[in-house]
Amino acid sequence: MHIKEIVLDNFKSFGRKTRIPFYQDFTTVSGPNGSGKSNIIDAVLFALGLARARGIRAQKLTDLIYNPGYDDGDAAAGPKEASVEVVLDNADGTLDRGQVVNAAGSEDVGDIEEITIRRRVKETEDNYYSYYYLNGRSVNLSDIQDLLAQAGVTPEGYNVVMQGDVTEIINMTPHQRREIIDQIAGVAEFDAKKEDAFEE
Ligand code: ATP
Ligand code: MG
Numbered sequence: 001m002h003i004k005e006i007v008l009d010n011f012k013s014f015g016r017k018t019r020i021p022f023y024q025d026f027t028t029v030s031g032p033n034g035s036g037k038s039n040i041i042d043a044v045l046f047a048l049g050l051a052r053a054r055g056i057r058a059q060k061l062t063d064l065i066y067n068p069g070y071d072d073g074d075a076a077a078g079p080k081e082a083s084v085e086v087v088l089d090n091a092d093g094t095l096d097r098g099q100v101v102n103a104a105g106s107e108d109v110g111d112i113e114e115i116t117i118r119r120r121v122k123e124t125e126d127n128y129y130s131y132y133y134l135n136g137r138s139v140n141l142s143d144i145q146d147l148l149a150q151a152g153v154t155p156e157g158y159n160v161v162m163q164g165d166v167t168e169i170i171n172m173t174p175h176q177r178r179e180i181i182d183q184i185a186g187v188a189e190f191d192a193k194k195e196d197a198f199e200e
Helices: 037-047 097-104 141-149 165-170 174-185 187-199
Strands: 002-009 018-021 081-089 114-123 128-134 137-139
Touching: 002 037, 037 081, 037 114, 097 128, 097 137, 097 141, 128 141, 174 187
Parallel strands: none
Antiparallel strands: 002 018, 002 081, 081 114, 114 128, 128 137
């Protein structure tokens, strides 16, 4: 399974609908500083529910909506809604039909050779809303997370190495670095369960 394409609509610096193709082995994105490369990764994390607003460099979710006055610190009138769609090529059947049906809560999931996960954030006068969709069906974040966990993609995981992560790891104490290894190896989960058991 791999990401085939992402479609950004009014997400961060992408003020118009933008399709970005991803290739099977690797894809590189190049461009000058501030041109939106990291925003593309933020878009993937946003759509797949893998990070909170802070993790994608926003104070609140509505900061992710394209704002024409962003760099002037100006809350200029702009769009009130942003959306990101991640299209997964599942031709290798990494996610089986049962899992997809389970997550969508419906048999009607269409052709699962291609799976689309979409998230939308919408701003109203005094509130904001966030919606997730799986192959066009409205679902909860936990449905998306359960599905992706089957493919080893989790919010706690190290599926994405963010800008600055490497420096952070270099500056960690040996104990902190060990915690990362425990997490990757799957030992951390048992340590947490053991601690819970002792507390009881
Ligand atoms: P670098 O090479 O420095 O890492 P980059 O290509 O990764 O740069 P990004 O961090 O993806 O750049 O993009 C940063 C730019 O995104 C900021 O300069 C800002 O103008 C723009 N931006 C972020 N949020 C918004 C928003 N809500 N509306 C409009 N523009 C935004
Ligand atoms: Mg960057």
